[in-house]
Amino acid sequence: PLxxxxxxxxxxxxxxxxxCLRNLEGTLCYLLDNxxxxxxxxxxxxxxxxxxxxxxxxxxxxxxxxxEPHESFFTLFSDPRSTRLARIHLxxxxxxxxxxxxxxxxxxxxxxxxxxxxxxxxxxxxxxSFSHTLISLSLFGCCNIFYEEENPGGCEDDCLVNPxxxxxxxxxxxxxxxxxxxxxxxxxxxxxxVETLLRPLASLAALDLSGIQLNDVGFLTQWKDTMVSLxxxxxxxxxxxxxxxxxxxxxxxxxxxxxxxxxxxxxKLTRRVLNLFVENLVNLTSLDISGHTMLENCTxxxxxxxxxxTSIEPAKSSIAPxxxxxxxxxxLGLFETSLCRLTHIPAYxxxxxxxxxxxxxxIEAYTEHRPEITSRAINLLFxxxxxxxCSQLLRALxxxxxxxxxxxxxxxxxxxxxxxxxYLTNSEYRMExxxxxxxxxxxxxxxxxxxxxEVTVQRNCCLTLCNFSIPEELEFQxxxxxxxxxxxxxxxxxxxxxxxxxxHLCNALVCQVDNDHKExxxxxxxxxxxxxxxxxxxxxxxxxxxxxxSWSALWNITDETPDNCEMFLxxxxxxxFLECLKEFPEKQELHRNMLGLLGNVAEVKELRPQLMxxxxxxxxxxxxxxxxxxxxxxxxxxGVLSHIMFDGPEAxxxxxxxxxxxxxxxxxxxxxxxxxxxxxxxxxSFEPILRLLPQGISPVSQHWATWALYNLVSVYPDKYCPLxxxxxxxxxxxxVIKMASARQETKEMAR
Numbered sequence: 001p002l003x004x005x006x007x008x009x010x011x012x013x014x015x016x017x018x019x020c021l022r023n024l025e026g027t028l029c030y031l032l033d034n035x036x037x038x039x040x041x042x043x044x045x046x047x048x049x050x051x052x053x054x055x056x057x058x059x060x061x062x063x064x065x066x067x068e069p070h071e072s073f074f075t076l077f078s079d080p081r082s083t084r085l086a087r088i089h090l091x092x093x094x095x096x097x098x099x100x101x102x103x104x105x106x107x108x109x110x111x112x113x114x115x116x117x118x119x120x121x122x123x124x125x126x127x128x129s130f131s132h133t134l135i136s137l138s139l140f141g142c143c144n145i146f147y148e149e150e151n152p153g154g155c156e157d158d159c160l161v162n163p164x165x166x167x168x169x170x171x172x173x174x175x176x177x178x179x180x181x182x183x184x185x186x187x188x189x190x191x192x193x194v195e196t197l198l199r200p201l202a203s204l205a206a207l208d209l210s211g212i213q214l215n216d217v218g219f220l221t222q223w224k225d226t227m228v229s230l231x232x233x234x235x236x237x238x239x240x241x242x243x244x245x246x247x248x249x250x251x252x253x254x255x256x257x258x259x260x261x262x263x264x265x266x267x268k269l270t271r272r273v274l275n276l277f278v279e280n281l282v283n284l285t286s287l288d289i290s291g292h293t294m295l296e297n298c299t300x301x302x303x304x305x306x307x308x309x310t311s312i313e314p315a316k317s318s319i320a321p322x323x324x325x326x327x328x329x330x331x332l333g334l335f336e337t338s339l340c341r342l343t344h345i346p347a348y349x350x351x352x353x354x355x356x357x358x359x360x361x362x363i364e365a366y367t368e369h370r371p372e373i374t375s376r377a378i379n380l381l382f383x384x385x386x387x388x389x390c391s392q393l394l395r396a397l398x399x400x401x402x403x404x405x406x407x408x409x410x411x412x413x414x415x416x417x418x419x420x421x422x423y424l425t426n427s428e429y430r431m432e433x434x435x436x437x438x439x440x441x442x443x444x445x446x447x448x449x450x451x452x453x454e455v456t457v458q459r460n461c462c463l464t465l466c467n468f469s470i471p472e473e474l475e476f477q478x479x480x481x482x483x484x485x486x487x488x489x490x491x492x493x494x495x496x497x498x499x500x501x502x503x504h505l506c507n508a509l510v511c512q513v514d515n516d517h518k519e520x521x522x523x524x525x526x527x528x529x530x531x532x533x534x535x536x537x538x539x540x541x542x543x544x545x546x547x548x549x550s551w552s553a554l555w556n557i558t559d560e561t562p563d564n565c566e567m568f569l570x571x572x573x574x575x576x577f578l579e580c581l582k583e584f585p586e587k588q589e590l591h592r593n594m595l596g597l598l599g600n601v602a603e604v605k606e607l608r609p610q611l612m613x614x615x616x617x618x619x620x621x622x623x624x625x626x627x628x629x630x631x632x633x634x635x636x637x638x639g640v641l642s643h644i645m646f647d648g649p650e651a652x653x654x655x656x657x658x659x660x661x662x663x664x665x666x667x668x669x670x671x672x673x674x675x676x677x678x679x680x681x682x683x684x685s686f687e688p689i690l691r692l693l694p695q696g697i698s699p700v701s702q703h704w705a706t707w708a709l710y711n712l713v714s715v716y717p718d719k720y721c722p723l724x725x726x727x728x729x730x731x732x733x734x735x736v737i738k739m740a741s742a743r744q745e746t747k748e749m750a751r
Contacts, residue, residue: 017049017056022067029076037072039082047086050077054088063405063443065450066480074099080106081484097122102128104129112184114368115141121169131176138184140208140369146192167523168192175200186210186231186369192212195219206253206589210234210369217244228283229253233370237267238320246280254281257290257304257333258745259372271298282326288333288365290351290373299342311344318342325453335362335373353377356384359393363399367406374403375412378420385423393432393751397424397441414452418460421445425467434621442468449484455495458488473519482509482521489529503533503546507553512684515743518557524563530554531571537578543584550592551580558600560685565601569610579620592680595623595636602643603688611644614654621662624669631673632680635708638669642701646692666700670707686720686727693732696741703746706736 009020019643020027029037045053054077058604060067074095077083080428085103087110096118108130113119125135139145147166166189174180180201185194188206198204199222206229207220213236221228227248233255235241245254254277258265269292277284300320308316314325319339322329325346332347334340338353351365352358362377381396390396400420425433425441441464449461465481468474475480488494488502506526510518530550537547554573558565577594584590598620601607611617618686641662643650652659683689692698692705709729712720724730736742736750 007338013049013052014056017052018060021057021060023051024070024073034069037070037076039076043082045083045293047084050085051087054085054090058090058094062091062380062408063447065447069094070386074102077103079107086110088112089114093118095119095417096646097126100126106130107133109133110136112138112478113140113142113145114138116145117141117143119145121146121172124172125167127688128176131174131178131180131546133179134177135179137177137180138186138208139188140184140186143187143189146189153448156307171202173197177201181205181226182229184208184210184231185212186233188212205229207314208233215240217241220244221247224567225247225250227251231255233288234258234262236263236265242273242276246276248707249280250283251281252283253286254284255286255288255333256292257288257335258292258687259370260291260293260336262372265293268293269298270294271321274298274319275324278321278324284325286331287329288331288351289339290333290335290337290362292337294338298339306391312346312348313344314346316344317346318344319346322346325670331361331365333362333365334358335366335377340522349412351377353380356381356391356396358385360395360399364507367399367403371403371410371413374407375410375416378403378413378416382416382420382423385420390424390429393424393429394437397421397433397437400424401440401444405447408447408451411452411454411457412459414448415454415460418445418448418457418464422460422464422467425464427467436570438468438473439476441475442481446477446480446484449488455498459495459498462488462498462505465505466501467485470652471511471513474509474514478509478513478517479520481523482506482526485509486529488528489533490525499533500545502548503530503549503553504529507549510553510557518559518561519563522557522567526557527554527564527567527573528571530557531568531573531576534576534580538579538583541583543580543587543590547580548587548589548593551590551597555593555597555600558597560600560603560688562604562607565604565607568597569607574610574616581619588633591623591626592629592632592636595633595640596681599636599639602640605647608647609653611640612651612653614656617641617654617662618657621665622656624665631677634669635673635681638666638704639708641666642692642698642704643688645698646695646701649695659668663698663700666704670700670704673707675707675711676715677711679712683712683720685725686723686729690727690732693729693736696739699741699743699746703737703743703749706733706746706749709733718728 012714024037025031027399029039030045032038057073061069077085085106085108088108089112091114095113095116100119100123104126111130111134123145146169149168150167168189170193173196177200181203182205183201187210188194193210194212198219203226204223205226207227208231210231210233215238217240220230221244224247228250230245230248230251230253232241234254237256268287277287298319298321300318312328314323314328316323317323319342329347331349332345334345334350334352336353340350340358341354349360349361351360351362359380363374363381366373366377378400381400384390385396400417403413404417421441421444425438445461445464448457450456465474471478485502485506488498489506510521510526530553533546533550535544554568558568577598580590580594602611620637620641624634626633626637645663649659686709689705689708692701695702709724713724733750737747
């Protein structure tokens with residue numbers, strides 16, 4: 001097979017970083033007084049490694065639910081003599097004032113703080129420690145960083161009612177930040193004077209003022225010789241804004257896009273404004289005007305528009321003002337504008353909603369800071385994946401995974417993203433996906449299930465898991481996926497469709513896996529959960545897929561797992577068995593699943609005495625005559641009785657029915673089965689059958705075992721002959737032929 005794009009193994013650096021972070025105590029650190037992490041004294045790490053440790057740590061805390069954050073993690077980087085930091089990206093609730101304080105001695109060059117809502121004005125003071133080295137700074141979405149707590153003096157009681165008031169800090173400026181070139185103040189809190197804040201910066205090259213309302217931006221012209229990038233997303237523009245922008249002649253990237261749903265905008269983009277930009281901003285390589293309404297027609301006549309091959313040459317541009325460009329733009333943002341549907345757009349990359357390429361460009365461009373736009377773009381991708389065919393599958397998957405990881409708590413993204421994943425992982429795309437990529441999908445799906453109890457997300461996530469080979473592809477997250485599914489099934493109010501999918505997944509997860517997996521899942525409460533579901537269905541008198549899957553799952557999880565068989569008996573499983581048999585006498589599939597399970601219970605010697613009651617033995621004997629599901633129900637009933645008979649006459653502790661009478665019925669049943677029956681059963685091991693061969697105490701049990709082996713190896717020789725040989729069945733069969741107590745027909749069959 002061709003090597004997949006994303007199939008190369010992780011770099012050694014990445015693997016080591018991940019390992020150290022998950023095992024800090026065993027690698028870089030020791031625990032002081034059993035609580036504080038301390039770096040070993042002989043460790044010296046350069047910034048290449050420290051940056052990666054910090055950035056990966058933030059990523060793990062954010063996206064891996066099993067990873068435990070450490071209170072004292074940032075203190076490991078407090079001394080630049082042993083650990084150097086240069087470029088770090090911190091996000092969300094993970095970082096607090098004391099964390100930044102801990103690393104204040106570092107000479108940071110790049111510090112991105114994204115949506116760090118826990119940071120207060122204490123951190124503004126810490127920023128000053130980095131002022132002499134900082135080149136790039138982002139405070140995007142740090143909505144409390146300009147607030148400090150003020151303790152009102154006076155009466156004690158008042159302090160209890162209102163211990164702290166949030167006060168806006170007005171006197172902070174970027175004085176002394178002599179090297180700062182790139183600054184993102186996106187979603188800055190209202191009331192901060194941006195002009196005063198920025199005035200000390202001598203040579204600003206890139207500024208992001210997303211979501212900030214400024215009526216006067218005249219102060220921007222102080223950087224007209226240095227500013228190459230300006231982002232004014234969602235700023236309500238006016239003619240004055242446009243005149244100021246036109247003076248920033250060095251601009252290479254200009255973003256005046258907006259979210260057309262967010263609020264009413266008076267400003268409308270005109271042909272004149274676009275002409276002004278093209279004439280004055282001669283270095284422009286990237287322009288974003290997404291979400292704008294065009295006041296007048298900026299397009300060329302439609303006859304001309306449709307002619308010729310699609311072209312990115314400015315001279316042929318369908319958008320008239322762009323005919324004045326010297327060369328095509330690298331990027332043009334036209335998402336949610338009418339212009340993206342035109343034929344000739346003079347840009348190498350266009351974000352829009354016309355086709356897959358434009359939609360993917362939109363997701364890529366807006367994921368980090370604009371979830372509100374991204375969720376709509378992912379919704380468009382969902383339609384493309386559902387109705388057409390995705391031609392850039394790997395890119396689409398990576399982008400959706402990134403968006404889901406980045407916005408774990410954004411409901412819209414979780415809903416649209418999980419739905420898109422379902423269509424992007426289905427079987428027609430299977431061949432193009434590497435193991436690594438499919439594992440990443442599973443991780444984000446489980447993250448979604450964990451953090452979102454919302455019905456749509458849960459359903460989408462469960463459906464997406466159904467696109468994987470189970471249990472093989474989920475093996476690496478086995479415990480976690482089972483816990484999440486049981487969690488869903490244990491909720492008191494339940495969505496019928498989710499319940500059905502979750503039970504189906506649970507059943508598939510315990511089918512064909514090792515016994516230690518089954519024992520582990522049993523200890524998580526699997527048996528109890530399934531019995532509760534059965535109980536609910538019985539009360540409603542419904543025998544649907546949930547009922548059948550639940551019994552099937554119990555059949556699978558008790559296979560050669562005595563602990564789980566015991567749990568089944570302890571939680572009144574036999575009572576439910578009898579009630580289901582009585583309530584649903586015609587349901588063949590159900591009977592087969594229930595008896596398969598009881599076959600597993602009967603294989604456990606210590607539990608057999610609990611099956612030894614007149615009621616149970618009568619039920620099993622009557623089921624010998626059942627024609628349900630071919631021979632399956634009769635065969636399993638006979639199997640249960642064969643194990644009970646194998647314990648000998650002295651174990652028969654009941655008067656009715658007589659042992660001999662039951663034995664007679666067992667012989668009659670076995671003789672009525674067609675030896676060439678195709679089977680609805682799957683054996684992983686013959687051990688429970690083989691143990692019935694070398695004994696003379698119950699010839700009928702020996703005959704049932706021989707019949708079972710004969711049928712399986714003759715109907716499915718490729719599968720079962722090797723198993724019979726491997727498990728030592730041949731010498732045991734030879735002994736049966738020589739055995740005096742064996743019946744003639746058993747010897748014939750054994751031969």
